[in-house]
Amino acid sequence: MTNEIKQKSKFNKMLGEFWIVFVFLAIYLIFVIMEPLCFSLPFWSSTFNYMSEVLILAVGVMFVVITGGIDLSIGPVEGCVNVLAALAIKALVPLLGPALSIIIGVIVALATGALIGAINAFVITKMKLAPFIATLGMSVILTGLGYVFCNGLEVVGLPNEISTVGTYQLFNFLGTTTLVAFLVCLVFGLILRNTRFGVHTYAYGSNAESTTRVGINTTGHLFRVYILCSTLAALAGMTLMFRFKTGSPLAGANVTLYAIAACVIGGTSVMGGTGKMTGTLIGSLIISILVTGLVMLGVQTYWQQVATGIIIIIAVYSDQLRRRRDETV
Amino acid sequence: MAEPILKATGVRKHFGSVVALSSIDFELNAGEVMGLVGDNGAGKSTFIKVLSGVLRRDGGDIILKGQHVDFKSPKEAMDAGIETVYQDLALAPHLPIYSNMFLGREIMKKGILGKMGVVDKSAMRDEVGERLSKMKTRLNSVNQLVGTLSGGQRQAVAITRAIGWGKEIVIMDEPTAALGVKESRQVLDLIMDIKGHGISVIFISHTIPHVMEVTDKIHVLRLGESVVHLNTKDTTYEEVVQYITGSKS
Numbered sequence: 001m002t003n004e005i006k007q008k009s010k011f012n013k014m015l016g017e018f019w020i021v022f023v024f025l026a027i028y029l030i031f032v033i034m035e036p037l038c039f040s041l042p043f044w045s046s047t048f049n050y051m052s053e054v055l056i057l058a059v060g061v062m063f064v065v066i067t068g069g070i071d072l073s074i075g076p077v078e079g080c081v082n083v084l085a086a087l088a089i090k091a092l093v094p095l096l097g098p099a100l101s102i103i104i105g106v107i108v109a110l111a112t113g114a115l116i117g118a119i120n121a122f123v124i125t126k127m128k129l130a131p132f133i134a135t136l137g138m139s140v141i142l143t144g145l146g147y148v149f150c151n152g153l154e155v156v157g158l159p160n161e162i163s164t165v166g167t168y169q170l171f172n173f174l175g176t177t178t179l180v181a182f183l184v185c186l187v188f189g190l191i192l193r194n195t196r197f198g199v200h201t202y203a204y205g206s207n208a209e210s211t212t213r214v215g216i217n218t219t220g221h222l223f224r225v226y227i228l229c230s231t232l233a234a235l236a237g238m239t240l241m242f243r244f245k246t247g248s249p250l251a252g253a254n255v256t257l258y259a260i261a262a263c264v265i266g267g268t269s270v271m272g273g274t275g276k277m278t279g280t281l282i283g284s285l286i287i288s289i290l291v292t293g294l295v296m297l298g299v300q301t302y303w304q305q306v307a308t309g310i311i312i313i314i315a316v317y318s319d320q321l322r323r324r325r326d327e328t329v
Numbered sequence: 330m331a332e333p334i335l336k337a338t339g340v341r342k343h344f345g346s347v348v349a350l351s352s353i354d355f356e357l358n359a360g361e362v363m364g365l366v367g368d369n370g371a372g373k374s375t376f377i378k379v380l381s382g383v384l385r386r387d388g389g390d391i392i393l394k395g396q397h398v399d400f401k402s403p404k405e406a407m408d409a410g411i412e413t414v415y416q417d418l419a420l421a422p423h424l425p426i427y428s429n430m431f432l433g434r435e436i437m438k439k440g441i442l443g444k445m446g447v448v449d450k451s452a453m454r455d456e457v458g459e460r461l462s463k464m465k466t467r468l469n470s471v472n473q474l475v476g477t478l479s480g481g482q483r484q485a486v487a488i489t490r491a492i493g494w495g496k497e498i499v500i501m502d503e504p505t506a507a508l509g510v511k512e513s514r515q516v517l518d519l520i521m522d523i524k525g526h527g528i529s530v531i532f533i534s535h536t537i538p539h540v541m542e543v544t545d546k547i548h549v550l551r552l553g554e555s556v557v558h559l560n561t562k563d564t565t566y567e568e569v570v571q572y573i574t575g576s577k578s
Contacts, residue, residue, distance in 0.1 A: 195448060197446055200432075200433075207422065210419035211432070214407075214433035
């Protein structure tokens with residue numbers, strides 16, 4: 001390989017890694033040109049607020065996607081634990097007061113999320129169902145349970161302390177849920193990149209058989225990955241409860257595919273083995289900015305779905321082109 | 330004469346009514362390269378899977394370093410000192426060379442970070458670089474993704490990984506089967522290299538000239554039975570083929 005080709009391929013590689021940032025900047029630039037108010041702190045504050053839910057879900061599901069799996073139950077996990085936690089808090093407030101009740105409510109939500117993840121993993125590893133089917137079934141079950149728990153009615157009348165925490169803004173800019181989402185992204189980005197858990201996650205998605213043969217307990221690893229994904233989905237559900245001060249079975253509706261889309265747009269391969277947290281962050285940003293940007297332009301938000309779909313197809317197609325070109329070089 | 334490092338007597342294995350191994354008697358001495366040959370269905374792969382803990386035998390005995398062993402998993406075999414380089418290499422193509430080498434046995438950071446599961450990437454890179462330099466394997470960088478390597482380079486990574494753990498026995502299942510002439514040469518050189526490190530090798534191959542070139546002894550299997558145990562220098566290509574095909578027994 002000559003130096004010129006080497007340099008060219010290095011440049012192409014860099015371009016390949018950063019193209020999604022260019023896409024994001026291009027979308028933002030178009031919004032700013034069409035509506036200068038998009039170039040403001042309040043715009044970013046709303047975008048980040050909306051993004052917090054998608055980002056937390058995307059971080060969790062990214063681990064699953066890297067193993068070559070999929071989790072379609074993350075949205076319904078949000079709705080189900082949202083209702084459960086709200087009911088628990090409402091029941092406990094008269095006995096324990098608001099602070100302790102809220103803490104217990106959050107713990108109930110996270111523990112339920114973990115349990116759901118363990119059940120998903122059990123069905124996938126022990127009953128040998130494909131992740132798509134196992135989690136599709138779980139998503140339908142949880143959607144139903146969410147409505148059963150609250151008789152189809154939103155749980156209201158939660159203590160005011162919830163909205164005090166949920167609507168707090170650092171520097172009048174970064175909301176609590178945004179901070180939580182960024183922290184989750186940072187911590188799990190470091191875990192994915194630097195720990196044995198992260199290496200085994202990539203290895204399993206790259207070649208499950210070889211990962212088993214080198215003596216790694218792959219069943220145990222998949223349990224941990226699915227538990228992590230569902231627990232983070234439960235956390236995302238909690239961010240909604242804190243923001244809106246209600247427990248709603250509708251929480252998390254439609255957001256599952258956006259979270260998966262954020263990973264895919266960010267370069268995580270649905271075939272497993274690859275994916276970077278920075279990509280997922282940018283993917284979540286693109287999806288979120290489409291919502292807030294289109295709202296600012298006065299366009300129906302349904303167009304966001306159309307735009308997201310188009311970007312997913314372009315993202316995956318360009319990724320394929322890049323891989324083919326790399327193989328040729 | 331010294332005790333063999335590995336001794337198998339009367340090893341049997343069947344799958345339902347199908348008898349894969351009816352009676353295998355096999356000996357491997359320390360630092361020896363043993364060719365394991367036979368036609369398709371002779372039982373080579375089944376016997377190797379029994380030795381490496383993938384399958385459990387139904388009868389017979391295996392003695393490793395003077396101890397009776399019965400491996401229930403590949404990990405038990407690996408812990409006992411038997412590493413296997415599988416035909417499909419068992420590498421993760423999306424991971425860099427150094428990660429593949431240490432997969433499942435990562436070097437952890439010292440102190441609290443290590444306890445939190447943080448791996449020491451630079452220590453692994455240094456160690457892998459050193460191992461590869463000992464093996465005279467030419468690779469651009471230990472950070473290179475395994476998926477971007479040639480077939481011969483992948484073999485080199487898999488073999489270096491197998492011998493890198495100071496193990497006594499390395500089993501290689503058809504390491505040259507999918508390789509071109511140049512890459513096969515690299516692998517054969519690697520086997521000679523391993524021999525120089527005092528490690529015993531079981532080399533399975535259909536390519537008899539390769540077996541004749543690198544082995545000290547040849548063990549022929551036919552229809553799940555041990556047929557003959559030959560000294561490579563005392564036999565010929567034709568004789569080995571005759572034993573394999575059954576025209577001599």
